[in-house]
Amino acid sequence: MTDKVFDNNQVSIAGEVISEFEYSHDVFGEGFYTIDVSVGRLSNSSDVIPLMISERLMDVKKSYVGKYIEILGQFRSYNRHEENRNRLVLSVFVREVKICDEGYESPKPNYIFLDGYVCKQPIYRKTPLGREIADILLAVNRPYGKSDYIPCICWGRNARFAENFTVGGHIQVFGRIQSREYQKKVGDEDFERRVAYEVSVSKLECIEDN
Template sequence: MTDKVIENNQVIIMGKIVSDFEFSHEIFGEGFYMVDVEVARLSDSYDIIPLMVSERLLDVEEDYKGAYVCVSGQFRSYNRHEERKNRLILSVFAREIEFVEELEESSKTNQIYLDGYICKEPVYRKTPLGREIADVLLAVNRPYGKSDYIPCICWGRNARFAGGFNVGERCEIWGRIQSREYMKKIGEDQLEKRIAYEVSVSKLELVEE
């Protein structure tokens, strides 16, 4: 049962560590730390993806900045309570980490597969330039009755297709994790720069149950 649940949320990223480890939380005496990984895009830009690592997986006292890693794990979410609201925090939970000498140009550095349920009415829209976009929120089950809530963004024909999905339908998604900067209004006239994380969808299918 547990293996089947783990199969519904699979991530592989390859990139460069660009920050120090920062303590996140502790469970049953095991400490978990956050570190940022810079993952290249095909377009010469990159995404900064937050990675959650157990202190039993890596020596979190070490400085690994500049080191290249290949990470397999899951894309996870939790709600952090701030300013009287819940904020969805997303990160890649590392199951395995391997140091690599360098990244091959041909290697797929950012892949994700999700199998979950539509938990919010998809939002389909067109940009001023006519590009079709749909936002989908996918609930992906985890062991022990937990779920991860993963925001996904679809484009073009996929967006039109996803716009017709109903809450509760089961959906498989393939794509990549991307980071996106945006300005958040805090207070009357104050803006704060934040980073949102989401799955950019390359393929999706509804699953008949």
């Protein structure tokens, strides 16, 4: 049962470590830490993706900055309470990790597959330049009655397809994880730079449940 649930949330990431370990939390005496990995795009830009990793998988007292690593894991979410509201925090939970030799090229440097359920009516819109976009919030089940809530963004034909999805619909998405900077207004005149994470969808399928 557990292995089947893990199959519905699969991530492969390969990139350069660009931060030191930062302590996150403990679970039954096992410490978990975050690090950031820079993953290149074909456009020569890059996505900075946060990883959540156990101290039992890597030596968290050591610096890996500048090292190239490849990981397998899951895209997970939790709600962090701040400023009288909950904020959705996303990171890749690492299940396997490999330190790569210089020049190594991963076959899947940024890949994600999700099997889940639409939990908000998709929002379809067009950019000022006429590009079609649809936003989906996907609930992906986890063991012990938990779920991860993953924002996904579709383009073009996929956006038009997603516009007709209904809440509770069962879908599968394939794509990559991307990071996006934005300005959050704090107070009357101040703005704070933040980073949002989402799945950029390349392929989308509806699943007919029996």
